[in-house]
Amino acid sequence: MKSSITPQYKARAKIIKAMAHPSRLFIIEELSKKERCVGDLTEMIGADASTVSKHLSVLKNAGLLADEKRGNSIFYSLRVPCIMQFIGCLEDVLFSNAKQHNEILKCCKR
Amino acid sequence: MKSSITPQYKARAKIIKAMAHPSRLFIIEELSKKERCVGDLTEMIGADASTVSKHLSVLKNAGLLADEKRGNSIFYSLRVPCIMQFIGCLEDVLFSNAKQHNEILKCCKR
DNA sequence: TGGCTATTTGGCTATATTACCAAATAAGAC
DNA sequence: GTCTTATTTGGTAATATAGCCAAATAGCCA
Numbered sequence: 001m002k003s004s005i006t007p008q009y010k011a012r013a014k015i016i017k018a019m020a021h022p023s024r025l026f027i028i029e030e031l032s033k034k035e036r037c038v039g040d041l042t043e044m045i046g047a048d049a050s051t052v053s054k055h056l057s058v059l060k061n062a063g064l065l066a067d068e069k070r071g072n073s074i075f076y077s078l079r080v081p082c083i084m085q086f087i088g089c090l091e092d093v094l095f096s097n098a099k100q101h102n103e104i105l106k107c108c109k110r
Numbered sequence: 111m112k113s114s115i116t117p118q119y120k121a122r123a124k125i126i127k128a129m130a131h132p133s134r135l136f137i138i139e140e141l142s143k144k145e146r147c148v149g150d151l152t153e154m155i156g157a158d159a160s161t162v163s164k165h166l167s168v169l170k171n172a173g174l175l176a177d178e179k180r181g182n183s184i185f186y187s188l189r190v191p192c193i194m195q196f197i198g199c200l201e202d203v204l205f206s207n208a209k210q211h212n213e214i215l216k217c218c219k220r
Numbered sequence: 221t222g223g224c225t226a227t228t229t230g231g232c233t234a235t236a237t238t239a240c241c242a243a244a245t246a247a248g249a250c
Numbered sequence: 251g252t253c254t255t256a257t258t259t260g261g262t263a264a265t266a267t268a269g270c271c272a273a274a275t276a277g278c279c280a
Contacts (some may be wrong), residue, residue, distance in 0.1 A: 009132035012200045016135070020127040021268085022119035038227060051269050053228055063207035072226055072278060080206065082199035089192035090122045096190065097173035131238085148257060161239055163258055182248055182256060 018062035019083070023047065024055050027076075031065065032084050037073035128172035129193070133157065134165050137186075141175065142194050147183035 019025060023045050030036060030044065042052045056076055059065045066079045078084075129135060133155050140146060140154065152162045166186055169175045176189045188194075 006132060009135045011204055012135050012197065013130055013132045015200050015203055016126060017130040020123055020130045022116060022123045025119045025122050025126070039225090048270055049227070050229080050271080053226095054268085057228080063203050063210070069277090072224095072276095074227065080199070080203050082202055086196040086199060087122065089190070089196060090125050092192055093125055093173055093190050094121055100173070149255090158240055159257070160241080160259080163256095164238085167258080179247090182246095182254095184257065 015062045015064070018058050018064060021055065021058075023052070024059055025087075027052075027055060027059065028064065028078060028083060029087065031076055031078040032081065035068075035075045035077035037075050039073065041076075125172045125174070128168050128174060131165065131168075133162070134169055135197075137162075137165060137169065138174070138188060138193060139197065141186055141188040142191065145178075145185045145187035147185050149183065151186075 019028065026045060027041055030041065038049060038053055038056060041056070042049045045052055056065065056067075060067060060076070064078065064080055064083065065076050067074050067076050069075075129138065136155060137151055140151065148159060148163055148166060151166070152159045155162055166175065166177075170177060170186070174188065174190055174193065175186050177184050177186050179185075
């Protein structure tokens with residue numbers, strides 16, 4: 001790849017990589033509904049708080065989340081709502097994959 | 111995370127993970143313009159052909175690409191055009207990150 | 221101040237990913 | 251058939267990621 005255009009793709013990949021984990025996708029979806037503090041998410045996810053904290057920092061580092069300290073807690077929120085449209089596209093992919101898989105199965109069962 | 115809902119997030123993460131690499135993003139974008147064979151992409155990317163082949167198989171495995179053998183070559187194409195909308199959203203994120211960064215800089219220079 | 225609660229950081233191990241090379245495979249061309 | 255081209259597979263080393271525990275930090279509350 002021409003090195004002159006690499007940085008752009010690296011920057012995009014960094015954001016996508018930040019999303020590329022089941023727990024982080026869960027967090028994104030949850031935060032698209034309403035803001036949450038680390039404790040909330042930790043309980044929902046059921047992992048160690050330090051693990052969830054690290055997931056949050058990955059997302060924040062990619063520019064996807066905003067955080068705000070209030071009282072004793074830090075509330076995270078989704079900074080980029082357009083991300084959620086993409087989840088819809090993922091579901092299309094999954095559906096289309098399943099359909100294709102079915103067709104193959106049908107064909108093999110003949 | 112409730113184990114009952116985990117599979118859905120894992121399935122989504124698999125697709126996103128497949129996209130989460132600079133060369134693979136480049137491939138996706140290139141294939142959104144027109145189908146290409148491995149050799150074309152290898153030349154454009156400038157990596158070993160085996161490396162590019164593996165990238166293609168990751169994307170294909172996730173259900174993002176279709177392939178068709180014609181003559182001596184295998185032509186890959188993008189199976190899921192809605193992916194490209196997402197790239198636009200990524201650019202929004204990057205822009206918004208840059209803006210935020212500028213604001214911080216401005217604030218620090220005061 | 222001292223004790224809580226919420227969150228982050230550091231250390232560590234296990235696992236996954238990347239990219240290269242060399243070798244295998246597949247299918248045309250002759 | 252043999253040669254050639256296109257692509258994939260296997261092996262390997264370097265690097266990155268994930269998750270837990272223990273410890274550090276930050277700020278509220280008596």
